[in-house]
Amino acid sequence: VGFTHVEFLPVMEHPFYGSWGYQTLGYFAPTSRYGTPQDFMFLVDYLHQHGIGVIVDWVPSHFPADDYGLAFFDGTHLFEHADRRKGFHPDWDSYIYNYGRNEVRNFLISSALFWLEKYHVDALRVDAVASMLYLDYSRNPGEWIPNDYGGRENLAAISFLKTLNEAVYKNFPDVQTIAEESTAWPMVSRPSYVGGLGFGMKWNMGWMHDTLDYFSKDPIYRKYHHNQLTFSLWYAFTENFVLSLSHDEVVHGKGSLIQKMPGDYWQKFANLRLLFGYMFMHPGKKLLFMGDEFGQWSEWYHEASLDWHLLEYPFHQGLLQWVKDLNRLYRQEPCLYEGDFEPEGFRWIDFKDWEKSIVSFIRTGKTSQDMLLAVLNATPVPQHNYLIGIPWMGVWREVLNSDALCYGGSGVGNCGAVATRPEPFQGEPCSLSLTLPPLGIVIFKKESP
Known part of the structure; x- marks a missing residue:
């Protein structure tokens, strides 16, 4: 295990x-x-x-x-x-x-x-x-x-x-x-x-x-x-x-x-x-x-x-x-473990979307490429074209999705990866448009340039 x-x-x-x-x-x-x-x-x-x-x-x-x-x-x-x-x-x-x-x-x-x-x-x-x-x-x-x-x-x-x-x-x-x-x-x-x-x-x-x-x-x-x-x-x-x-x-x-x-x-x-x-x-x-x-x-x-x-x-x-x-x-x-006890290892993206019960945040390591993005949807309503602000341009690969079919989920996801858009959102210079599965968490890793 x-x-x-x-x-x-x-x-x-x-x-x-x-x-x-x-x-x-x-x-x-x-x-x-x-x-x-x-x-x-x-x-x-x-x-x-x-x-x-x-x-x-x-x-x-x-x-x-x-x-x-x-x-x-x-x-x-x-x-x-x-x-x-x-x-x-x-x-x-x-x-x-x-x-x-x-x-x-x-x-x-x-x-x-x-x-x-x-x-x-x-x-x-x-x-x-x-x-x-x-x-x-x-x-x-x-x-x-x-x-x-x-x-x-x-x-x-x-x-x-x-x-x-x-x-x-x-x-x-x-x-x-x-x-x-x-x-x-x-x-x-x-x-x-x-x-x-x-x-x-x-x-x-x-x-x-x-x-x-x-x-x-x-x-x-x-x-x-x-x-x-x-x-x-x-x-x-x-x-x-x-x-x-x-x-x-x-x-x-x-x-x-x-x-x-x-x-x-x-x-x-x-x-x-x-x-x-x-x-x-x-x-x-x-x-x-x-x-x-x-x-x-x-x-x-x-x-x-x-x-x-x-x-x-x-x-x-x-x-x-x-x-x-x-x-x-x-x-x-x-x-996920180097910064467990240090505030530098965590960064909120959005914690204010209480209406939809969604939160998003980033875990960061000691290098600029060592980071994961997590987005949680705590309702059974899937969200399509859900926007979040992101500080870095690039491609974010979906590394885990709790709604994947292999886990018993419904298979709602982001087709493996999603690219940032050069459109400012939530005070950040870039944005991501995501599909969020019902009662699910999606975890992304930034691809190396």
Whole structure:
């Protein structure tokens, strides 16, 4: 399929299988459910031999209260706070680490370094960072204790996260730490020496919520929510963002991605292809949960396999082929990854056509010829002779079209290429006249002169 990395939900030993590993107890060993530590080493090595990096979820934010675990470890509150207002998490019925104790900090940092050194993983995705940063996280007034300055920030946890990231990057400068942080806490993915938390990247939860909400709406109403398609670019470069469509979005009654899409059978697949195309062209690294790439209808259930039999059907085959081609384009076009974290890598063409639910933009690389043009039509109405302004003369080749017949689309397109016209439009010296497919995205590459 062309993915560059796999991310595993927590493989560390955990007592409750239904927690998906997020109720971690064994911080130095993979769960015996799947084999031995050597088996996991073999898996990581095998993936590396095939050019695939490995990310593991790591949970320093809380731990379960099982008697045989870390809670009340030596008859005292060794790992957790004694006061439940600091030491107990009300959402997960679990304990919160006392990050002010050097022994606890060293225990957790040793675990992180162990997975990087012994198991050779390439990145740690740190779970539930927001719950660590705020003393009042998921608590009502009177259920939490302010810090020494009267604030809600967990100063010990902040110090721990900075020290953790400093230790990781000092010992393993080529890996990544990735924060699942769902608030507007500033500088999560900025170095600690400039005041940041020191993570390499941060999940973009705002983009995820806006995007799924927008694409779940009937296209007739999307023009009233156009800002959900464009707002993320206002803050896209304030952090090193990962655009995440994770397991959390396909469980607990939320429905699978294909279920979220409006319309009939054909429109659901067209909408999902459009969503994926928008995601891959948007600045930021990409994360898809398993099953999304071929349109699994049912929610993810940890006790069952994915519905691989769906790949017997043409629409599911077409969606998977679309994801394959997006991955191929992403890997072969530097403009899609070199400038992910820099505003110079993105340029709007037009974000104002809310009436027709159309946006267009350019991704640029480090050379003048390294650029791609993306035009999205989020309605089922095809657009013919649609004009956009363009700053450069030349021929633009259609490199991907989500409405192509091979993906299950209707085959509306631009016959392979389109040439600019020397007619000014939208403040640009040239213009392009395009055919935009229904519920589709068209991606063009400028031909070399």
